[in-house]
Amino acid sequence: MSRDSNYDHHISIFSPQGRLYQMEYAFKAASSASGLTGIALRGKDTCVVVTQRKVPDRLVVPSSVSHVFNITSKIGCLATGMIADCHSAIQRARYEAADFEFKYGYSIPPAVLAKRMADIAQVNTQSASMRPLAVVMMIVGVDEEKGPQVLKVDPAGHFLPFKGTASGAKEQEATNFLEKRVESIPEYSFDETVRTAIVCLGSVLGSDFRGSEIEVAVVQGVQGKFQSLTEEEIEGHLNAIADEND
Amino acid sequence: MGDSAYSFSLTTFSRTGKLLQIEYALNAVANGRTALGIAAVDGVVIATDKKFASALVEGEDVSKVEAITDSSGFVYAGVGPDYRVLVRKARKSAQAYFREYRETKPVAQLVKSTASVMQEYTQSGGVRPFGVSLLVAGIDGDGVPRLFQVDPSGAYFGWKATAIGKNYVNAKNFLEKRFQDDMELEDAIHTALLTLREGFEGEMNGHNIEVGVVSKSDGKFRLLTPEQIQDYLDEAN
Numbered sequence: 001m002s003r004d005s006n007y008d009h010h011i012s013i014f015s016p017q018g019r020l021y022q023m024e025y026a027f028k029a030a031s032s033a034s035g036l037t038g039i040a041l042r043g044k045d046t047c048v049v050v051t052q053r054k055v056p057d058r059l060v061v062p063s064s065v066s067h068v069f070n071i072t073s074k075i076g077c078l079a080t081g082m083i084a085d086c087h088s089a090i091q092r093a094r095y096e097a098a099d100f101e102f103k104y105g106y107s108i109p110p111a112v113l114a115k116r117m118a119d120i121a122q123v124n125t126q127s128a129s130m131r132p133l134a135v136v137m138m139i140v141g142v143d144e145e146k147g148p149q150v151l152k153v154d155p156a157g158h159f160l161p162f163k164g165t166a167s168g169a170k171e172q173e174a175t176n177f178l179e180k181r182v183e184s185i186p187e188y189s190f191d192e193t194v195r196t197a198i199v200c201l202g203s204v205l206g207s208d209f210r211g212s213e214i215e216v217a218v219v220q221g222v223q224g225k226f227q228s229l230t231e232e233e234i235e236g237h238l239n240a241i242a243d244e245n246d
Numbered sequence: 247m248g249d250s251a252y253s254f255s256l257t258t259f260s261r262t263g264k265l266l267q268i269e270y271a272l273n274a275v276a277n278g279r280t281a282l283g284i285a286a287v288d289g290v291v292i293a294t295d296k297k298f299a300s301a302l303v304e305g306e307d308v309s310k311v312e313a314i315t316d317s318s319g320f321v322y323a324g325v326g327p328d329y330r331v332l333v334r335k336a337r338k339s340a341q342a343y344f345r346e347y348r349e350t351k352p353v354a355q356l357v358k359s360t361a362s363v364m365q366e367y368t369q370s371g372g373v374r375p376f377g378v379s380l381l382v383a384g385i386d387g388d389g390v391p392r393l394f395q396v397d398p399s400g401a402y403f404g405w406k407a408t409a410i411g412k413n414y415v416n417a418k419n420f421l422e423k424r425f426q427d428d429m430e431l432e433d434a435i436h437t438a439l440l441t442l443r444e445g446f447e448g449e450m451n452g453h454n455i456e457v458g459v460v461s462k463s464d465g466k467f468r469l470l471t472p473e474q475i476q477d478y479l480d481e482a483n
Contacts, residue, residue, distance in 0.1 A: 011256070012374055013256050013267055013270075013374045014267055014270030014271050014273070014274060014374060014375070014377065015270060016266075016270055016273070017270070017273055017277075018270050018271065018272070018273030018274030018275070018276070018277055018377065019274070020274075020325075020374075020377075115330075118327065118330075119327075119330060119331070119334070121327070122327035122328065122330065122331060125327065126328065126331075126367070126373055126374055126376075127252075127372055127373050128252050128256055128372045128373065128374070129252050129372050149304075156325075156327055157326075157327030157330075158326055158327060160298070160303050160304075160305075160308060161303070161304040161307070161308065162300075162302050162303055162304060163302050163303075163304055164302050165300075165302055175300060175302065178302055179300060179301055179302055182301045182302055185302075
């Protein structure tokens with residue numbers, strides 16, 4: 001049965017060229033499912049995640065539409081892709097983080113959590129019984145030894161630490177924007193980190209937005225908590241950006 | 247492994263007697279980035295490149311070369327996430343061996359158990375083979391340097407020098423010309439770097455290659471630092 005390479009498009013087996021089509025399709029689903037673009041950036045002592053908030057209907061409660069999640073009080077995650085898969089991945093991440101703290105007596109470092117989530121994602125690419133999740137997770141947190149970190153975990157089970165990265169529909173354009181600033185990003189202050197992320201999103205979407213149309217969440221310093229900025233705080237940053245441009 | 251819904255093997259024989267999933271897995275390896283190894287008379291060196299898709303990646307602590315015991319290490323070509331599974335299992339099995347025998351697991355034993363795991367995934371229900379070939383480098387208590395290759399099928403071979411991944415044919419020809427049976431570790435490291443350079447795009451430096459070394463003098467597997475790699479590169483110029 002599985003010698004027919006027709007099945008390589010359906011389950012996680014190799015194609016004749018050695019590719020894993022299910023994994024590639026999961027990537028496509030993760031980038032285009034929600035149509036959103038997400039950006040994560042880390043400065044000198046701050047991590048920030050930014051994404052669009054597209055409320056599909058005026059009757060929907062806006063605060064229930066979110067791709068930004070807390071995993072612990074200190075580690076956050078921007079999950080782009082199919083929202084139901086995102087919820088599943090986040091739930092597992094929360095469990096893994098809590099289990100680590102229970103077993104070892106200290107909070108899980110962001111990179112350890114990212115590796116764990118990546119290893120879990122890898123299982124779905126090798127075992128045929130479950131499909132890969134269509135989620136790209138950008139896990140952010142401030143590590144006690146390494147400082148602020150952004151780690152991106154993809155459906156294939158790859159994970160890498162980044163100074164700044166993007167995911168979703170406009171991933172490439174956003175990454176190009178950030179690459180131009182690669183030398184200065186690690187030294188950014190809190191405000192610079194937040195504003196650069198917002199400006200990056202604005203430039204790839206080609207439009208301005210209001211505080212209610214984007215989600216911004218930050219964690220600053222080893223003692224900091226990962227939390228979302230309020231609409232007023234976001235407006236404050238947007239105004240500051242507008243002033244800088246004048 | 248061997249999950250609930252799929253109690254049958256996904257890797258089955260074709261009409262001509264081939265196990266196509268394994269052949270396809272080897273193709274996945276051949277698309278991976280080059281890794282190579284050389285066994286000298288007084289040590290073993292394994293090396294690979296370290297290239298990321300973006301300058302935004304913080305690559306200093308990311309590594310393909312991984313120590314498994316104090317005196318052995320792996321490198322791979324192929325699918326990264328699959329490699330991590332094998333590294334984890336190998337480390338765990340080495341630790342279990344130590345717990346039982348109070349001795350470091352010998353390289354050949356490590357190779358056999360890892361190869362056995364890889365073979366299981368070609369036969370068990372509901373899973374695909376690993377898309378990696380491994381190079382295993384190490385020195386046992388007897389002081390003999392050893393280099394092995396393990397393939398997705400679970401077959402393993404001992405080598406004097408070899409390369410896997412993209413461009414492996416050219417790399418192996420290059421190695422065949424330069425390998426000497428009485429080669430010492432320092433020469434081997436230089437030769438490894440020269441071989442890597444053959445298929446390398448751009449300028450090689452201490453930050454875009456990884457080198458793992460185990461020497462007979464102390465029997466410890468370690469990664470060369472970027473500065474040490476740069477020194478070797480400067481000597482070669």
